[in-house]
Amino acid sequence: MIYDLSRAERQHRAIQNEKPGPTHEPKRCACGKNVTARQLAQHGKCEHYRLTAGLAEGDLDKLRHMLGATAHHPHMKWGFRNHYLCNVQDREAMERLVAAGLAVRGEMMLRTQYYHATRVGCRAAGLDRSGIARALGAVL
Template structure:
């Protein structure tokens, strides 16, 4: 017995059988990692390479400031890292935070008369060495006014 398929049924089967478009296919980045073609077409690099480029814009002092901002220093136990997310900066020293803020690792916080607070972002917490749990703790602290 032959069953006639309705138009809607034929459309659903056609959609289910079609291949993904060229932008959804997986391609290889120059570093060798697999990445969606859309990402490579848009940015020319995978997420890892883009993050590495942003990290390359930092100086050693900038990384030290990021680690201090979230409490990821050698004199604190690793279990306590991320229990703060603030860095109080004198306006004359603002140039020291320009690179991390421009790279997206820090954001501007509350402004005081001669001082400025900065807070680490999620990528900034990761660059500073925090794991997922400690990053969530630090980001919840940085969200407070």
């Protein structure tokens, strides 16, 4: 006797035997951010990690403050300013930002120094294109 499966039974068995499709696992940099596989293959780390590798813990916060890119400002207004009047305590942090290419020195005022973020510094602080245009337009 030949056992013939009905069409519904064949479909049911086919579904049971299917393997799940490949799952897409996002690639993560050493700093924890999601990055593209191409960027990881080329550089081994994300651009943000590469830019901020030589900075101390609070340096990036000072850069964000310089650009007005803090949590109490709306994201769409980030970059509305691009200056930081440095006091004596913050001078080392600002010099680290200058050495990393994220900021440049501005004019002196009395015995304090103004600093301004560069285009690379704006990207490291998380500004989008319009924010970078606002920030760099404020300096130029």
